[in-house]
Amino acid sequence: MVDLKTTLCGITMDNPIIPASGTFGYGYEFAELYDINCLGSFSFKGTTREPRFGNPLPRIAECNDGMINAVGLQNPGVDAVIAKEMPKLAACFNKPVMANVSGFSIDEYTEVVQKLDNQEQIGWFEVNISCPNVHGGGMAFGTTCEGAAAVTKAVRQVTKKPLIIKLSPNVTNIVEIAKACESEGADGISLINTLLGMRIDLKTKKPVIANKMGGFSGHAILPVALRMVYQVYEACDIPIVGMGGVQTAEEVIEMMLAGATAVEVGAANLVNPFACKEIIEDLPRVMDKYNIKSLSEIIGGAH
Amino acid sequence: MKQSIFVVKENVKIAKNTMKMVLAGDTSHITKSGQFVNIKIEGLFLRRPISVCDVEDGVLTIIYKVVGKGTEAMEVMEAGQELDILTGLGNGYDTAKSGDKPVLIGGGVGVPPMYNLAKRLKTEGKDVQVILGFNTEEEVFYKEEFETLGVKVYVATADGSVGTKGFVTDVLKTLDYTYFFTCGPMPMFKAIESIAKTSGQYSFEERMGCGFGACMGCSCETKYGNKRICKDGPVLEREEIIW
Numbered sequence: 001m002v003d004l005k006t007t008l009c010g011i012t013m014d015n016p017i018i019p020a021s022g023t024f025g026y027g028y029e030f031a032e033l034y035d036i037n038c039l040g041s042f043s044f045k046g047t048t049r050e051p052r053f054g055n056p057l058p059r060i061a062e063c064n065d066g067m068i069n070a071v072g073l074q075n076p077g078v079d080a081v082i083a084k085e086m087p088k089l090a091a092c093f094n095k096p097v098m099a100n101v102s103g104f105s106i107d108e109y110t111e112v113v114q115k116l117d118n119q120e121q122i123g124w125f126e127v128n129i130s131c132p133n134v135h136g137g138g139m140a141f142g143t144t145c146e147g148a149a150a151v152t153k154a155v156r157q158v159t160k161k162p163l164i165i166k167l168s169p170n171v172t173n174i175v176e177i178a179k180a181c182e183s184e185g186a187d188g189i190s191l192i193n194t195l196l197g198m199r200i201d202l203k204t205k206k207p208v209i210a211n212k213m214g215g216f217s218g219h220a221i222l223p224v225a226l227r228m229v230y231q232v233y234e235a236c237d238i239p240i241v242g243m244g245g246v247q248t249a250e251e252v253i254e255m256m257l258a259g260a261t262a263v264e265v266g267a268a269n270l271v272n273p274f275a276c277k278e279i280i281e282d283l284p285r286v287m288d289k290y291n292i293k294s295l296s297e298i299i300g301g302a303h
Numbered sequence: 304m305k306q307s308i309f310v311v312k313e314n315v316k317i318a319k320n321t322m323k324m325v326l327a328g329d330t331s332h333i334t335k336s337g338q339f340v341n342i343k344i345e346g347l348f349l350r351r352p353i354s355v356c357d358v359e360d361g362v363l364t365i366i367y368k369v370v371g372k373g374t375e376a377m378e379v380m381e382a383g384q385e386l387d388i389l390t391g392l393g394n395g396y397d398t399a400k401s402g403d404k405p406v407l408i409g410g411g412v413g414v415p416p417m418y419n420l421a422k423r424l425k426t427e428g429k430d431v432q433v434i435l436g437f438n439t440e441e442e443v444f445y446k447e448e449f450e451t452l453g454v455k456v457y458v459a460t461a462d463g464s465v466g467t468k469g470f471v472t473d474v475l476k477t478l479d480y481t482y483f484f485t486c487g488p489m490p491m492f493k494a495i496e497s498i499a500k501t502s503g504q505y506s507f508e509e510r511m512g513c514g515f516g517a518c519m520g521c522s523c524e525t526k527y528g529n530k531r532i533c534k535d536g537p538v539l540e541r542e543e544i545i546w
Binding site: 022023024025029030032033045053054057058059060061062063064065066067069071074208218219267269270271272273274 | 304306343347348349350372389509510511512513515516517518519520521522523524529534
């Protein structure tokens with residue numbers, strides 16, 4: 001019998017698999033397909049203070065072994081999330097959930113976290129300082145040590161729940177930014193968000209996406225994600241939630257060997273809605289194959 | 304929604320750049336006309352959403368125009384090939400509002416979903432009229448199939464090579480109808496919107512990520528709030544659309 005359990009910032013999960021924010025809504029679309037309680041947890045749709053429609057269409061482009069999205073943080077706003085989405089989420093999921101929060105100012109981050117903080121089902125906050133698809137916020141905080149530190153410090157003041165900061169790969173030195181978050185009291189780091197990318201339509205000779213650029217995700221970005229998780233693991237003592245291109249049980253193990261305590265699965269859910277369930281079911285077979293008894297024992301094993 | 308494996312039974316060219324594919328599999332989740340399926344194609348990341356032309360007892364018919372990598376890969380598929388397909392996607396048309404004499408308007412690749420809809424409305428005892436719009440004769444398909452259903456069929460071609468010379472709206476303005484259902488390109492929608500005499504339903508096409516409501520890749524604003532084309536649509540009512 002293999003052991004899939006892992007403990008992320010003091011909360012023990014049945015397995016390390018977490019559908020990534022923005023690919024799993026608030027859970028209930030997938031609950032129509034399978035019992036989502038098989039998941040370790042899931043990170044809900046990035047939530048902001050005000051409701052947001054997001055970017056103009058088209059927002060999606062195909063890539064080799066991946067995709068670009070420029071959704072732009074469409075969400076109903078924190079008040080509607082608390083009033084409408086959290087009760088629906090509770091009806092289909094009975095484990096701690098990861099609350100993904102985004103903002104355009106430090107005040108917005110703290111206000112959203114404050115409002116969500118008394119929601120019992122929220123186990124962790126995942127503060128997104130890395131959305132490439134919005135202007136004047138999101139990634140702007142995540143591309144400098146000062147910005148990342150300032151958001152972490154402010155949010156740290158308003159919650160005692162585990163605070164995970166989600167980082168952008170679109171930076172020169174991811175390690176310095178992770179360390180800045182750690183020094184201001186972050187309990188964990190999640191990475192990577194999407195890589196800034198573009199496709200051009202040969203018929204129109206213009207970018208496919210209305211926003212021109214968008215976030216590149218999917219299987220193709222796995223090597224970049226593994227490299228960054230590996231680097232941050234070397235430099236930081238806080239746990240890492242690894243993500244970027246993971247779509248098989250083998251790749252979950254690879255990500256944990258690089259240093260991830262838990263693993264998010266994103267774009268794969270959009271192509272195969274059963275991706276996370278299938279990965280979880282396949283993990284014991286792959287662990288047996290590579291003689292792994294316990295997943296928590298292999299974290300950072302590649303170092 | 305259901306994910307299952309379908310087997311290609313037939314894949315034939317029926318008009319210029321237009322293919323008809325017949326597949327066998329579990330069609331039990333396709334419950335309304337105007338729904339779509341999302342097809343996994345080997346070597347491509349995102350699935351390809353294609354409207355349902357007809358469905359009957361485990362047989363699914365789709366008609367697609369060859370326009371890019373996905374449909375180019377589909378064009379060369381042969382009988383016996385297996386495909387991973389998500390079925391039962393989208394809201395589909397609500398036929399309860401049709402009245403006694405609805406008109407169905409399909410433009411180009413917007414024609415296929417009109418077929419199952421015409422069949423359904425006919426079974427419901429409605430006096431069905433169909434307008435099919437194409438650019439030119441070599442693009443025309445399914446005229447006879449609609450006629451076989453026993454519905455009144457009008458064809459409009461932009462160059463006048465078949466039927467009325469002009470657009471679907473040149474036919475529409477001469478007809479009496481209680482309601483309309485349409486699927487086709489945006490310029491056609493705008494032309495219909497400017498002359499339609501009744502309420503109706505439009506089926507929209509958009510680039511999608513997932514096709515089942517998870518990614519917010521195909522959202523639009525309506526008078527009734529934000530909707531996802533793939534999950535809350537693709538069919539929207541005339542009254543809610545913001546043009």
